[in-house]
Amino acid sequence: MTFNALNVGDKVKIRDNAVADNRHRIGDIGIVVEVNSGSLNPYTVEIPTRGRGVYTRRELDRVPTFKVGDRVRYTAKHPDTRDTSMKGMIGTVRKLDSANNIRVFWDVTQYEQGHFPENLEVVSADVNTISTPQRFMKDERVEYTAGSGYYAPERIGKRGTVLVDQPVNGESVRVVFDGDLTSKGCLAPNLKRLDAKRGDALRATAKKLEQDASGIGDEIAKLSAKRVRMNNEVGTLRAAAAILDAA
Structure with a gap:
């Protein structure tokens, strides 16, 4: 069988991209009665009152057996x-x-x-997406991971602090990531608890501010050096102008 193959007994619908057999129409629903994996049209479909026709996988849709509440x-x-x-x-x-x-x-x-x-x-009715056994609570330290099938890649590895208690039966957790001024909504399965002290968030923010201040200091030093060079150039130009005037 091929990837996502159909099986004998599956109920299927003829898709709108199908080159339907003359006896079948787009939208007809039938049963797969034979599968020949070596054929270009491996699926033989029987539709009541219309007989049989052969199709490719992409010309058939499996009719759902789902029900509301599943x-x-x-x-x-x-x-x-x-x-x-x-x-x-x-x-x-x-x-x-x-x-x-x-x-x-x-x-x-x-x-x-x-x-x-x-x-x-x-899946089983009791399957729960939340992979953490306890709710995340205010001031807990967390790290962002790819714990679910729906996550923000740019946040992976970032650490932060839970802003408010995670709602009962809720999966969204508000987190202030280190260095950020606003909180972000995160899915609980994407968060990992850290063994950290409550003051770590403030220390992390202070470290980032220190780095920013250092960067500003470096820029100021570069600008100061540029100012000196410009002043020297001004003096050189004025001296040259004086020489020209005296000639």
């Missing part, structure tokens, strides 16, 4: 349309719009999206 994981297995950055995300089916549009409310992003059924798989 807990699902994003698998990124659709052969054409998938988002690998979402792989592993957990959510709940909210609505079945059509055979190719399963509405899922994702735990980590707290918003609803429509997805192809090939990108979803049912």
Whole structure:
């Protein structure tokens, strides 16, 4: 079988990009009755009252067996349309719009999206995205990691302090990263607790300010040296002008 292959017995829908058999129509739903992996059109599909036809994988969509309330994981297995950055995300089916549009409310992003059924798989009802056993509390020191399928790459490795207690049953944590003046919303699975003292945040901020001040001092020194060179040049030009006047 190939990647994301169909199996005998799968219920499928003829896609709008298919070169449908004369007996079949775009949108027809049937059953895979035979798979010949060595063929260019490996899937034989039987549709009630219309008979059989052969198709490629990209001409067929698997009809969902999901129901509202199912807990699902994003698998990124659709052969054409998938988002690998979402792989592993957990959510709940909210609505079945059509055979190719399963509405899922994702735990980590707290918003609803429509997805192809090939990108979803049912998981146990008690699967929870939160990978940390305890809520993050105010003043805890944390480090940002790629703990979930949805994260900000530019934050990985940054350390900070939790601004407020993590809400009960919530996955968003407000964190003030060292050197920043404002807080950022972070998903709990992307945070790792640090064994640190509460004063570390202030020390980190003080260190950054010290580095900034040092940088400003370096700039001032460069500007001062430039000023001296410019003043020397002014003196040289004036002396040359005096010589020309006297000639």
